Amino acid sequence: MTxxxxxxxxEGPGLWAAARDEQRREVLVSFxxxxxxxMDSRSLQVLSHWSLPAVERLNPGKRPALFSPEGDxxxxxxxxxxxxxxxxxxxxxxxxxxxxxxxxMRLPILAGFGLAMLVAVIAIVPPAxxxxxxxxxxxxxxxxxxDRLRADLRQLGARECGSAYGESALASLQRALFQNPAQxxxxxxxxxxxxxxxxxxxxxxxxxxxxxxxxxxxxxxxGAILMAAQRASDDDPLRSLLRHAGVIATxxxxxxxxxxxxxxxxxxxxxxxxxxxxxxxxPLLERFARVGLSTRPLVDNPAALxxxxxxxxxxxxxxxxxxxEPPEAALLSDGQWVSLQNICDx
Numbered sequence: 001m002t003x004x005x006x007x008x009x010x011e012g013p014g015l016w017a018a019a020r021d022e023q024r025r026e027v028l029v030s031f032x033x034x035x036x037x038x039m040d041s042r043s044l045q046v047l048s049h050w051s052l053p054a055v056e057r058l059n060p061g062k063r064p065a066l067f068s069p070e071g072d073x074x075x076x077x078x079x080x081x082x083x084x085x086x087x088x089x090x091x092x093x094x095x096x097x098x099x100x101x102x103x104x105m106r107l108p109i110l111a112g113f114g115l116a117m118l119v120a121v122i123a124i125v126p127p128a129x130x131x132x133x134x135x136x137x138x139x140x141x142x143x144x145x146x147d148r149l150r151a152d153l154r155q156l157g158a159r160e161c162g163s164a165y166g167e168s169a170l171a172s173l174q175r176a177l178f179q180n181p182a183q184x185x186x187x188x189x190x191x192x193x194x195x196x197x198x199x200x201x202x203x204x205x206x207x208x209x210x211x212x213x214x215x216x217x218x219x220x221x222x223g224a225i226l227m228a229a230q231r232a233s234d235d236d237p238l239r240s241l242l243r244h245a246g247v248i249a250t251x252x253x254x255x256x257x258x259x260x261x262x263x264x265x266x267x268x269x270x271x272x273x274x275x276x277x278x279x280x281x282x283p284l285l286e287r288f289a290r291v292g293l294s295t296r297p298l299v300d301n302p303a304a305l306x307x308x309x310x311x312x313x314x315x316x317x318x319x320x321x322x323x324x325e326p327p328e329a330a331l332l333s334d335g336q337w338v339s340l341q342n343i344c345d346x
Contacts, residue, residue, distance in 0.1 A: 012081040014038075015064075016047065019074045029077070029084060031091065038077065048075060052091055126247050133254045134238045139202065141257060142238060146202030148261070149241075152268035153190065153206075161186040161209055166343025169336040176331045177222055177229075177291055178203075184225065186212065186343050191272045196306050197224045198272060199232040201241065212341045216301050218332040223298025224305035226287045230279035231308075241267055278308040281315055289321035293331075296324045 010031060015024035016038050026041040036050040050069050058066040064080040067088070079085050154160070170184045181203065188209035192198075195208035205225055215221040241264060242250045249263035288295055295316040299309060309316070332340065 010083060010087050012079070012084040013041065014081070014084070015078040017076050018048075020076055024076070024078060027077075029079065031087070036077075036088070050075075050077075052088075055088065055092060126250075129247060129250055129254070130239050130242045133242060133250050134236050137238060137253065143202035143204075145238070145241065145259065145264070146200045146204040148264060149200050149268045149271075150185070150187075150204065150206075152265070153187065153272070156191055156269055158187045158190045161188060161344035163339070163343050163345070165336075165339035169332055169340035170343070172332060172336060173218065173222065173225075173340070177225060186340075188344055191269050193273075194307055196276060197228040198276075199228045199237060200268075200271075201237050205229070209344045211305055212343070214301070215305055217297050218330070218337045218340070219293060219297035219327070220301040220305060222291070222293060222331055223288070223295060226291070226293070227279055227284065227298070227306045227308060230284040230287055231276060233283065234280050235277070237271075240271065244270065276307055278311045281312055281319070284312075285316070285319055285321050292322065292327045294322035294324050294326065295320045296322075 012029055014027050014029045016027040017024040027047060028039045028041045028044065030037045030039070031052075032049065034052050036052055036055060037046060038048040038050070039046050050067075054070040055067050056070040058068055058076075064078050065085050067077045067079065069075055079088075150160070166186070170186070174182050174184050182205065183203065184205045184207060186207045186209050190198075190206065190208050192208055195210040195214065197208070197211070198206045200206060205228060207221070207225070211221060211224065215224070242253070244267045245253075245259060245263035249260055253259045285295070298305060299313045299317050
């Protein structure tokens, strides 16, 4: 038995109007052959036939239920009989053409596509945003961020060392190692388990004061600084900071040139505690060659000035661009080296 056969003799009362602005009249509603028959309740004169598949409910979930032929805003039928309302729903569902597989799968396909797009955005957009932002931030802003990180380290108890002769020695070392402006800062009480040189934004090189006692020579210390420079070249320090700050803060830096201080909080300590990654070997050796500095003083230094030396030491020794020869001119005089070693004593 089909749904239409089941309700073929069902009749019930309703209110009908040929136009919405007309007064509704009492009618008798029954099911015909794939149609809804509307008759005058007194004379039983047929007033209208509606195609059952085209009947449209105007107020789903509300009572009394209002219906109209689909595409015809004129006629309106008001039903308050539960049997008629339910029968109309069942019959319409039975007469509705079966949905194709594609139609049935449309919602799951769209949901899956949307999920895939979301995953792609999460996986691709943040790294791309970080890379683009880091590429357009000017050096002046990097210096500002570097100053902020140095201030954060001071709040953690680190202290910058300074003396007239020691800073003069640092300036000489900077000129010998870098063509572009750079600043080497000696700090004590840094949150480092093993002392090393750490480059931060703005071409700041933070030297753990303990290295001045452990370095056998200025050339050994210079090698550790070049290691830090190459490590920063491999992975821009600003990218690391932006990954810590998050997508929203990165977007704000890109659009307004401001990076909220809350987004960088804790980064200085985190980057100091993170184990250093060995830098790329060939570009590192090119740095030593440009300066005319042998890798031997760093590799042979009894105190490991950079943990990466334990990984790259053998290769750095065998591929030393200067073959172990000392530089044509000493990076620092004996007096300058002593002044630098005592920079924290004042």
